[in-house]
Amino acid sequence: xxxxxxxxxxxxxxxxxxxxxxxxxxxxxxxxxxxxxxxxxxxxxxxxxxxxxxxxxxxxxxxxxxxxxxxxxxxxxxxxxxxxxxxxxxxxxxxxxxxxxxxxxxxxxxxxxxxxxxxxxxxxxxxxxxxxxxxxxxxxxxxxxxxxxxxxxxxxxxxxxxxxxxxxxxxxxxxxxxxxxxxxxxxxxxxxxxxxxxxxxxxxxxxxxxxxxxxxxxxxxxxxxxxxxxxxxxxxxxxxxxxxxxxxxxxxxxxxxxxxxxxxxxxxxxxxxxxxxxxxxxxxxxxxxxxxxxxxxxxxxxxxxxxxxxxxxxxxxxxxxxxxxxxxxxxxxxxxxxxxxxxxxx
Amino acid sequence: xxxxxxxxxxxxxxxxxxxxxxxxxxxxxxxxxxxxxxxxxxxxxxxxxxxxxxxxxxxxxxxxxxxxxxxxxxxxxxxxxxxxxxxxxxxxxxxxxxxxxxxxxxxxxxxxxxxxxxxxxxxxxxxxxxxxxxxxxxxxxxxxxxxxxxxxxxxxxxxxxxxxxxxxxxxxxxxxxxxxxxxxxxxxxxxxxxxxxxxxxxxxxxxxxxxxxxxxxxxxxxxxxxxxxxxxxxxxxxxxxxxxxxxxxxxxxxxxxxx
Numbered sequence: 001x002x003x004x005x006x007x008x009x010x011x012x013x014x015x016x017x018x019x020x021x022x023x024x025x026x027x028x029x030x031x032x033x034x035x036x037x038x039x040x041x042x043x044x045x046x047x048x049x050x051x052x053x054x055x056x057x058x059x060x061x062x063x064x065x066x067x068x069x070x071x072x073x074x075x076x077x078x079x080x081x082x083x084x085x086x087x088x089x090x091x092x093x094x095x096x097x098x099x100x101x102x103x104x105x106x107x108x109x110x111x112x113x114x115x116x117x118x119x120x121x122x123x124x125x126x127x128x129x130x131x132x133x134x135x136x137x138x139x140x141x142x143x144x145x146x147x148x149x150x151x152x153x154x155x156x157x158x159x160x161x162x163x164x165x166x167x168x169x170x171x172x173x174x175x176x177x178x179x180x181x182x183x184x185x186x187x188x189x190x191x192x193x194x195x196x197x198x199x200x201x202x203x204x205x206x207x208x209x210x211x212x213x214x215x216x217x218x219x220x221x222x223x224x225x226x227x228x229x230x231x232x233x234x235x236x237x238x239x240x241x242x243x244x245x246x247x248x249x250x251x252x253x254x255x256x257x258x259x260x261x262x263x264x265x266x267x268x269x270x271x272x273x274x275x276x277x278x279x280x281x282x283x284x285x286x287x288x289x290x291x292x293x294x295x296x297x298x299x300x301x302x303x304x305x306x307x308x309x310x311x312x313x314x315x316x317x318x319x320x321x322x323x324x325x326x327x328x329x330x331x332x333x334x335x336x337x338x339x340x341x342x343x344x345x346x
Numbered sequence: 347x348x349x350x351x352x353x354x355x356x357x358x359x360x361x362x363x364x365x366x367x368x369x370x371x372x373x374x375x376x377x378x379x380x381x382x383x384x385x386x387x388x389x390x391x392x393x394x395x396x397x398x399x400x401x402x403x404x405x406x407x408x409x410x411x412x413x414x415x416x417x418x419x420x421x422x423x424x425x426x427x428x429x430x431x432x433x434x435x436x437x438x439x440x441x442x443x444x445x446x447x448x449x450x451x452x453x454x455x456x457x458x459x460x461x462x463x464x465x466x467x468x469x470x471x472x473x474x475x476x477x478x479x480x481x482x483x484x485x486x487x488x489x490x491x492x493x494x495x496x497x498x499x500x501x502x503x504x505x506x507x508x509x510x511x512x513x514x515x516x517x518x519x520x521x522x523x524x525x526x527x528x529x530x531x532x533x534x535x536x537x538x539x540x541x542x543x544x545x546x547x548x549x550x551x552x553x554x555x556x557x558x559x560x561x562x563x564x565x566x567x568x569x570x571x572x573x574x575x576x577x578x579x580x581x582x583x584x585x586x587x588x589x590x591x592x593x594x595x596x597x598x599x600x601x602x603x604x605x
Contacts, residue, residue, distance in 0.1 A: 050508060072507045085505035089523050098519075102510030150509065 002063030002153040003028040009058035018044050019210045029184045033197035036207030046190045050156050051075045062153050078147030080160040084139045086131040092142050093127035099150040117149035137168050157189040194234050206230050227345045231270040238314050240269045252310030254288040258341035270342045274317040281335030292330045373575035394573040403561035404577050414479040414540035419533045422487025430495045447485045456545040471552045478546040483536035494528025
């Protein structure tokens with residue numbers, strides 16, 4: 001097992017930068033998600049780690065080895081592609097054995113390891129089928145088996161679950177994680193699905209326009225987004241902007257406060273919709289008046305779209321505890337704790 | 347409406363195959379002047395085996411077509427792969443420039459080649475004819491192979507490389523096997539283009555070396571006998587057999603290409 005380190009990685013296409021000064025480290029055996037919208041550079045970054053793209057600046061190391069100039073076929077990585085990229089003219093066994101063959105593992109030893117890998121992805125007995133005879137989920141498992149059978153130093157996953165339907169995807173997430181824990185390979189996972197990133201990862205890196213805007217454990221990133229982009233991209237958020245005067249921001253008559261606000265500066269504050277409660281709450285909390293514009297009913301929970309102070313839009317998640325849905329136009333008081341009010345960079 | 351469609355299709359097939367049918371039938375008619383009533387005879391089969399000129403022209407045609415196929419198919423395949431899988435300046439321009447040779451009438455291409463070969467000192471003869479045929483066949487090969495390449499996902503080669511294949515190994519182990527049906531189809535195209543080629547053969551061949559279309563043409567001008575029909579029939583059946591073999595083969599292959 002090896003850690004992966006990137007230092008000062010930069011890449012541009014036709015003069016426009018795709019990645020700018022990326023320095024990040026992936027600890028040995030960790031599971032890291034690269035999360036970002038399309039065009040954020042997350043796939044380019046993955047392909048640089050894989051070796052399909054050579055960066056213009058910076059270095060890639062896998063373990064102790066600097067692989068920046070090492071081509072993909074000499075890097076000993078495992079990769080799972082979005083489309084699985086199974087070889088359609090080969091059986092499942094030949095697909096999985098492909099990488100072993102390239103490493104000179106043949107015959108009985110290869111057969112044993114292929115069977116072992118198929119066992120691990122829970123597809124024993126499928127070795128002699130062709131990829132087209134398998135379902136999407138099964139193809140995904142074969143792609144996993146093919147990527148891990150060579151015992152790579154790093155496992156790279158390029159949105160491997162995005163082609164599956166929701167239910168199967170959740171199932172595969174669980175399997176993927178337990179498989180990764182079992183073999184302990186350093187794993188880097190590209191996704192644009194925030195929930196997937198939070199569920200699977202030890203750490204999440206949020207990319208925006210070619211930069212890593214924030215990186216950390218899922219809970220840390222979710223609870224303490226550093227920028228407005230991170231707060232918006234990972235989950236939902238309500239924002240309040242204004243100048244800090246005597247420890248609070250005044251928004252159309254309401255004073256909104258948070259710990260350690262810099263006096264006299266223009267700031268942006270973020271609040272997660274589920275942190276806001278209906279009612280006046282205790283004294284000392286943040287409190288605003290709002291009017292219900294719309295209630296989105298989803299069974300177990302409700303999403304209220306409201307008009308807050310000064311006509312600003314607010315989103316509030318509420319548990320459906322008593323079966324009462326606030327009607328349109330209802331005037332309510334909302335409250336939340338200053339501790340849940342996060343100062344973010346704009 | 348459905349009956350009308352079927353009738354239309356039958357008529358279409360009928361008009362396509364009627365002349366060919368007549369040609370084959372007349373090969374078995376005893377009269378040297380294609381006179382009716384039809385009287386069955388295998389006389390022209392025997393005549394054909396006596397007609398050394400015609401047999402040699404037929405043999406030449408096949409030999410040229412085979413050589414052209416063997417040269418044009420690898421060149422065209424490599425070209426298609428380059429045009430579709432590699433990034434290089436002028437790629438789109440080259441891709442577009444591939445089409446005019448197919449659209450330009452062969453008469454013009456042939457004249458141009460004759461002038462060019464005469465001017466450059468390449469001259470006429472077997473070699474000139476080969477160059478001409480190969481040049482004509484390559485765009486067809488590139489087109490057919492390109493179509494095949496488009497059905498093969500590019501990330502397959504990337505997957506092979508991530509597993510330890512060099513680009514060359516990835517191409518030969520992954521792309522080439524999947525491309526085989528298209529390459530065979532392209533080879534048949536090249537073979538047919540060469541076998542069918544009259545204008546360029548007529549312009550570039552020296553009198554000592556004739557291919558079948560040229561021979562048939564001169565025979566028609568001098569007055570001819572139904573042994574022409576026989577050799578045409580033989581060639582026709584041979585090419586149809588090839589096409590059928592390909593159709594069967596590519597049907598097996600097609601299932602592999604798509605996922």
